[in-house]
Amino acid sequence: QKVTITGDALDVNFLITEAPGFGDLDSSDVFNKIESYISSHLDSYFEAELSVNQSNISDTRVDACLYFLNHSGHGVKTRDMELLGRLHKLVTIVPIIGKADTCTRQEVDVFKQQILSQLSQNKISIHAGPYAVVG
DSSP, X not given: OEEEEEOSSOEEEEEOOOOXXXXXXXXXXXXXXXXXXXXXXXXXXXXXXHSXXXXXXXXXXXXEEEEEEEOOSSOSOHHHHXXXXXXXXXXXXXXXXXXXXXXXXXXXXXXXXXXXXXXXXXXXXXXXXXXXXXX
């Protein structure tokens, strides 16, 4: 899905790609597909930058990964940490706690600390957050 946000001086185009339900499948195959998708767009852009004719460069790089985490009460799931570990070197990660409106404020705060701790332990860098989605 393509979305354009019009600002005062600049229009910003977004291409939103979803990968829902990856945890229900064989994770390694899905992880490889997601990683390959992001890498291929990075590679294409860098190849175009190195070409002689740079006037027609189409920037299709993935700028950010909005990574939705389910509140389980036990921290971030192992498969989520594995994928985050693979992706954070390729794209900006923005962790989001999904369905946070079903938790108390204290539960959300504890989960945020668990997320930050696990990310730090696994040397996974994130842009900001984690953010809680309410509503």
